[in-house]
Amino acid sequence: MELEDYGLLLGFLACVLLPAPFLGRYMFRVMERQPLWLSSHLAPVERLGYRVLGVEAETEQSWRAYAKALLGFTLLNILVLFGVLVSQGHLPLNPQQVSGLEWTLALNTAVSFVTNTNWQAYSGEANLSYFSQMLGLTVQNFISPAIGIAVLAVLCRGLARKTTQALGNFWVDLWRVILYILLPACLLLAPVLVWLGVPQTLDSYATALTLQGQEQHIPLGPVASQVAIKQLGTNGGGFFGVNSAHPFENPSAWSNLLELAAILLIPAALVFTFGDYVRDRRQSWALLACMLVLFIASLGLTLYAEHRPNPALVGLPVEQTGSLEGKESRFGVTGSALWAVATTTASSGSVNAMHDSFSALGGLGLLVNMMLGEVIFGGVGAGLYGMLLCVMIAVFLAGLMIGRTPEYLGKKLEAVEIRWLVASLLVMPVGVLVFTALAVSLEGPASAISNPGPHGFSQILYAYTSATANNGSAFAGLSANTPFHNLLLALAMLLGRLGYILPVLAIAGSLGAKRCAPPDSNSRFPTHSPLFVVLLTLSILVVSGLTFLPALVLGPLAEHLISVG
Amino acid sequence: MFKEFRTAIGMLLCVSLLTGVLYPLLITGLTQVLFPEQAKGSLIRDAQGQVRGSHLLGQSFTGAAWFHSRPSAVDFATLPSGASNLAPSNPELAVQVRQRISALAPDSEQPVPMALVTTSGSGVDPHLPVGAVLYQVHRVAQARQLSSEALMQLIEVHTERPFIGPAVVNVLALNQALQMIGVTRE
Structure with a gap:
């Protein structure tokens, strides 16, 4: 680790953590329809939207109505995006004359972008038209994180409000998140990215004659506008196949820092939005502390593993530094490892280095980040509602220990809540373990593996973990573009998305209907104390982590032990 | 409904x-x-207006007279570009690294920089760490009959030192400058 490596780590933490309390307050005001500086300018656009939608902004919905609207809208988005992708050959803005995608690939891609996974079984520069990139993918890059924030807001309202069915209006939440949070943030970030070198044009690809006289095609497009939202919305679906490793998506160390910070900016700030909802920012600090502990532990492991020389190259006349296979020169080992940890904790899935070529232990860290259910910061909205489910589990455990009805922020957790909590706990094991087992035990699907030994197993394990956790990054050597993997991964993504959203909405509905216990009752287990942070961290590791230990032993741990021999 | x-x-x-x-x-x-x-892709044009590449996309350079780019797993293809995705434990990786070492320095005692024997993430990495460029000075100087000092100066001019990332040299820009020196000499 050199001086500039520490500079990057410090710069990154500062860019993520310093704005968080302020951005968090701002987002609270957006969700609660309080007056904003922006709303004095954008109010006509907002009202026009409600007129077109035929929505009364003041009418709020019960959790069931909210869930119904969300499910219907999700289905519509999948169908429309699927339609765009299969028919892009006949649609405008197609300077490279690409044809429509094969149907399983189109379905996989549609589900992938609607669920905020952004798993890419295609290569953007070779397979997609500008129309698909702009009106297909970029639009979903806005909608899917907006839905994440909306669902989180419902859970926050359920915790904060008393004896009510009304938990917000899905359409109003969605529209306001896009109008007042995501769009302004992108309008700020995208021009800076262009300044740093990211292209933004509707011209067709250029052709160059290289200095040594070969022909080189230069892929172009509206890249910056898409990269801005794919980073800020923890989407991760790159304009190019190699994602943010591509110099056109991420041209320099500075763009790397900016894009890195953009991954975690909103997820970190939402922790404070939650604190504002429950009128107790101590809760935010406790959650943030737990997230930071897990983040820094994971970062430490990955940095350590990636800076070590590859045992397979020891003895060769080569500088014994950390491996640079699959990493870009301008990011180096630290810039790549930090990104890998940020993107796997945050369910972003954008990559600036090839995770497949990471060391066994480095890859292990990335897998664990996703297996914990994307709760260390996590996806926009999705990370925090996942974390709040973990908090309820920890509160439940604490309740068992002291022999009282578990209670979180004055709301009793009873049979209804626990049933839904357990349902959400089953999502990751089913998606990761059952689907991986299915894929590796069938000869055809298993032949997608490209690396020998335990790492081959890790490739499939990583794919189904990434899909279920709605992450989207890959051990990209896997030839995942086959009908089997396209369809099963699509199922995993849907399970990982709706398998959390529905329990969260149901729990919010149940909590919102309850009375709040008086705040002075001394039976309450304080959920902002360091003790609770320890309990929460341990329960996340034990409840989520232990489930996957056997799979990790078969994959990355076995690979590590064999390589150090 | x-x-x-x-x-x-x-x-x-x-x-x-x-x-x-x-x-x-x-x-x-x-x-x-x-x-x-x-916004238009940082295109580089020559005096005739012909596009010669993009400042941000690496190009393949072969022969002794040029600074070589970061190796590419896809031979600098751009539609699509790509990486090797070789696991560190894959024996193929060690084989490839060995081949690149023997192509670069068949009998050198000095260890070869890692960046020159491993492929990049994008397949079109335009940069190299400074050390990996300096490693090539001797060869290029001999082939072009330039002094090593002149090349070192040129490299220094083209070195980017962000405070938050490794010091790197844009190989395409460096080779372009090298070409200009050649032109003025002729």
């Missing part, structure tokens, strides 16, 4: 218009004015 459907369609249309059309077009228009060079 019908009303919900209408609302859903309306929402998709509104968001599509706002984020799928207006937003990218606004950014395109704005940046074509503010940063036209970068």
